Structure formats: structure tokens, C-alpha cells
Amino acid sequence: xxxxxxxxxxxxxxxxxxxxxxxxxxxxxxxxxxxxxxxxxxxxxxxxxxxxxxxxxxxxxxxxxxxxxxxxxxxxxxxxxxxxxxxxxxxxxxxxxxxxxxxxxxxxxxxxxxxxxxxxxxxxxxxxxxxxxxxxxxxxxxxxxxxxxxxxxxxxxxxxxxxxxxxxxxxxxxxxxxxxxxxxxxxxxxxxxxxxxxxxxxxxxxxxxxxxxxxxxxxxxxxxxxxxxxxxxxxxxxxxxxxxxxxxxxxxxxxxxxxxxxxxxxxxxxxxxxxxxxxxxxxxxxxxxxxxxxxxxxxxxxxxxxxxxxxxxxxxxxxxxxxxxxxxxxxxxxxxxxxxxxxxxxxxxxx
Numbered sequence: 001x002x003x004x005x006x007x008x009x010x011x012x013x014x015x016x017x018x019x020x021x022x023x024x025x026x027x028x029x030x031x032x033x034x035x036x037x038x039x040x041x042x043x044x045x046x047x048x049x050x051x052x053x054x055x056x057x058x059x060x061x062x063x064x065x066x067x068x069x070x071x072x073x074x075x076x077x078x079x080x081x082x083x084x085x086x087x088x089x090x091x092x093x094x095x096x097x098x099x100x101x102x103x104x105x106x107x108x109x110x111x112x113x114x115x116x117x118x119x120x121x122x123x124x125x126x127x128x129x130x131x132x133x134x135x136x137x138x139x140x141x142x143x144x145x146x147x148x149x150x151x152x153x154x155x156x157x158x159x160x161x162x163x164x165x166x167x168x169x170x171x172x173x174x175x176x177x178x179x180x181x182x183x184x185x186x187x188x189x190x191x192x193x194x195x196x197x198x199x200x201x202x203x204x205x206x207x208x209x210x211x212x213x214x215x216x217x218x219x220x221x222x223x224x225x226x227x228x229x230x231x232x233x234x235x236x237x238x239x240x241x242x243x244x245x246x247x248x249x250x251x252x253x254x255x256x257x258x259x260x261x262x263x264x265x266x267x268x269x270x271x272x273x274x275x276x277x278x279x280x281x282x283x284x285x286x287x288x289x290x291x292x293x294x295x296x297x298x299x300x301x302x303x304x305x306x307x308x309x310x311x312x313x314x315x316x317x318x319x320x321x322x323x324x325x326x327x328x329x330x331x332x333x334x335x336x337x338x339x340x341x342x343x344x345x346x347x348x349x350x351x
Contacts, residue, residue, distance in 0.1 A: 159191035166191075211249040211329060213351055218278055218285060219243040221250065225257035234271040237261070240278035244285045247351040248330055256323045260289050260343050263319070267293025267341060284332075284349060290342040297338075304336060 166184040170176060176184075222239060231237060264274045272292035279286045296304065305324045327334045332347035 159195050162191040163188050211252070211351070213247050213249060215245055215247055216250050217243050217245050218287065221248075221253050221257060222276060222287075224250075225254050225261060228254065228258050229262050229265070231261075231265065235265055235268055236273040238273060238275040240276050240287075242278050242280070244278065244280045244349070246285055246347055246349050248347065249326075252326045253330070253347075256326050256345075257289075259319050259323050264289060264291035264293065264341070267291055267295075269294065280349075284346055287345045287347075288342055289345075290340050293341055295338040295341050296336065301336070301338065305334075 166187045170181065170184050173180075219240070226237060226239075261274065268274075268291055274289065274291045277288040277290070305320050324334055327345060327347070330347055330351050332345060334346075335344050336342065337344075
């Protein structure tokens, strides 16, 4: 028997062979298990890495949010300090306001007392002004009356002298021929008319009578005023086409219009025209009288309605003053402008 056969058949060898086979088998199983574990570990490692990355990112986000919150907190703290400062300032202002309010109340009380004193002084001064005004008006009236009397005496002297002279001559020559007698009578008539005109002007200025109000048309007033004066043939009067009714004193307004038209005629040296324009609104009428005369110098424009002011040699200086008084008595106004000379009268419809 060979030695190899003996070894093959030896129980020890078989057992070792089985042990070795068993060991190799277990080793293979262990290797397989290790590979599986390794794969699991790799997967776990990848998952862990992903979670770590996610955690890192989350942590970074949290840090950013924390930083934002910290910044916001710092901002709030700054704002809070500002608010506290403003509250302190408001408290100071409130104290100042309360102090000022208290002072103002005291001052208002003083002002109230002062107002009462001033009211008493005002009433006293008003009374004094009224007395002084009355005295001044009386003084002015006396001055005007004195000047008016002086002017009237001066103006009456000439026509009275004419009458006296003419009457004396006619008395000395009783056999004077008819032609001369008529001539002297005409001089006396002209002088008497001049006296009547002067007296009427003075009476119209110093004696203001109540208005006799009636409804009438402005056109009828204008027509009547034109008919009452002498209009030279070389002067054209253009009358308004419109017409309106007003409550007025017919005779007084007729005299005003006639006076203004006469002034316009006298201002036109040769040929010319006078245009009357009439318009109206809801409450009043406006009449404009414009002429082509030489105009009114600027130097005398402010005085044109003053009593006793005149640029005419034989004028009383009362015509325009009387016109102004009558217009104002009707609740209206009268104004004038030059180049061209235009008088503007505004009158209420229902006086």
C-alpha cells in the first residue's frame, strides 16, 4: 500500500480537509457578508454626507436668519432709542406748550380787559370824532357859504351893473327911439337871465329836496334833456338805441343830463358830435356821454366835481357839483375820464 493512499484515507486528514473546506466556505460567506456590509456602509456614508450637507446648508440658512434677526433687533433697538428720545422731546415740548398755554390764557384775560378798555375808549373817541366832524362840517359849510356868498356877490355885480346902466340911460332919455330902447331892454333881459341862472345854481346846491320817484324810461329822460337845451346845427348828438326803465326823479335827472350835454356842447369848439351809450345789467343802468371836444386837462381832473371850481369866465362852479349830488341822492355814481372826455353815470334800476 502506498503512503498517499494511507494519507488519503487517514481520518485526521479528512477532518482537516473538512475543517479547511468548512473554513473556506465560511470565509466566502464572510467575504460576501463583508461586501454587503461595505455596500451598506458606503450607502450609509453617502446618506450621511447628504444629511451633513443639508445640515450644513440649514445651519448656514439659520445663521443668515439669525444675522437678519440680530440686525433687525439692532434696528429695533436703534428705533427704540430714537422713540425714547422723541418721547423725551415731546415731553419737553408738552411741558413748554402747557407753560405757553397757561401764559396765553393769562394774556387773553389781559387782552379781554384791554379790549373792554379799548371799547370804552373807542366809543369815547367815536363820540369825539362825531362832535369834531360835525363841527368841521359846520365850519366847512360856513366856509363854502362864505365863499359862495362872495362869488355870488361878485357874479351878480356885473349883470346888476348892466341893468342899472341901461335903466339909467333909458330914464335920462325918455324920448329914445324904439330901436335903442329894444336894445337896452335886451341887455336888461340878458342880465336878468344871468341873475336867475346864478340864483338857481346856488339854490340847487344849498337846497336838497326829497326825490319824487316814478318809473320812467331813460330814453325819455335823454330826449327831454336834449329838447331843453340849444343844440348848434354843427354838433351831432347820437342817441342810444336801447332803452331801460328806472325809478327816479324825472326833473332832477333831466337837469343832470341837460347840464352834462351843455358842457359837452361848450367843449366842442366848432363841429363835432356827442355820443350817448346806454347799457344795463340786472340791478343798474350805465349811461356814457362822450364828446369830441378838446378834453379835460389832467391837472384839473381831480377837482372837476368840487363846489365852486370852474374854468369858465361866467361859471358858478356848481353845475357838476349839483349833478354829483343828485346822482348820489339816487344811489348812483358819476365819474369822468378824458381823451375823449366821457362822463359815466351808473344808476340803480329800483331806487
